[in-house]
Amino acid sequence: MAHRANKITAAIQAHDYLLYAKDDGRAIRIYRKQKEFRPEYLGFEKPVLNLVRNDYLVMSLTDTWGMNGRRVDWGIEPILARIKAMDLWNSGNIGDQFFEDEKKHEESKSKEFRNNVESFLYDFKGQFAKATSDINTSNLNKLDKRALGEKKLWQS
16 A cells, blocks of 8 residues: 555645655555754753654545545545645635635526526416416407508608
């Protein structure tokens, strides 16, 4: 499985060079390299700050993407999609992405409403036709489009 972790590392480092994958036996985990200053007391009055590497867990390749879960062999594309969705550090256009997602959401809501109305009308088309079949329309004023066209020809 170390070979699988190396392949995943090569793929995710194309996105962010600080990421790497490591197989701990239970699952493949993705970490981000990080360094921090830690104080150490070496008999002096003031602590000495040492720069120490302290990697932190980004996600695990499990069914829940967390520490607890069943091991799942995800493909490279779902892993990269998940990392890009989680990565706010490298995303410079968070506001633009938010407005674009909001616009897509509004469009989908209006499309869903339009589809619901159309399906409602289609479902009740027969009942409406049956309910209005007894209405006598012969006495209503009707406008004949041909007569309107003839008037225009004679008046010009």
